[in-house]
Amino acid sequence: MLTAKPDLAGRKAAFVAALTAGMTQIEAARSLGVGPRTCRRYYADPQVRAALKAAQDDGLSDIVRRLNSGSQAALAVLLGVMNDAGEPGSVRIRAAQIWLEAAFRARELLDLAARLAVLENIMKENENERIDWPVGAGRSRVGGYS
Numbered sequence: 353m354l355t356a357k358p359d360l361a362g363r364k365a366a367f368v369a370a371l372t373a374g375m376t377q378i379e380a381a382r383s384l385g386v387g388p389r390t391c392r393r394y395y396a397d398p399q400v401r402a403a404l405k406a407a408q409d410d411g412l413s414d415i416v417r418r419l420n421s422g423s424q425a426a427l428a429v430l431l432g433v434m435n436d437a438g439e440p441g442s443v444r445i446r447a448a449q450i451w452l453e454a455a456f457r458a459r460e461l462l463d464l465a466a467r468l469a470v471l472e473n474i475m476k477e478n479e480n481e482r483i484d485w486p487v488g489a490g491r492s493r494v495g496g497y498s
Contacts, residue, residue: 360399360400360403363384363386363394364394364397364399364400364403365403366383366384367380367381367384367391367394367395367400368400368403368404368407369407370383370384371404372404372407372408372411377391377392377395378391381394427451427454430447430450430451431447431451433447434447434448434451
């Protein structure tokens with residue numbers, strides 16, 4: 353998901369960089385020479401929170417790219433161990449189990465992505481339509497859903 357990166361300058365940008373580097377809020381505040389109240393004020397700032405989320409999203413995207421780049425080699429190792437008659441049975445079984453679990457998770461993610469795409473298309477087609485819920489459906493009297 354692409355997020356807009358807010359323009360932060362000065363200490364707020366440094367605060368976000370420190371948090372992204374793994375510092376706690378207090379450590380980040382100390383490194384910037386600001387007090388805990390200023391730290392809490394920075395953290396409550398919607399622009400700081402958005403910048404932090406964007407930085408975290410970028411970091412996770414980098415991790416996913418690196419994991420993806422090594423996945424073929426990892427699968428080759430698993431397949432080799434699984435098919436190596438010289439390996440103990442327990443090792444071969446574990447390799448097969450890991451392989452099957454990964455295949456199942458991948459299939460599940462692909463299915464979810466396809467279903468989500470269908471729902472997003474339906475929402476896009478109907479974004480200007482008003483939904484008239486049948487009596488008894490939707491919100492209940494106490495603010496929840498029935």
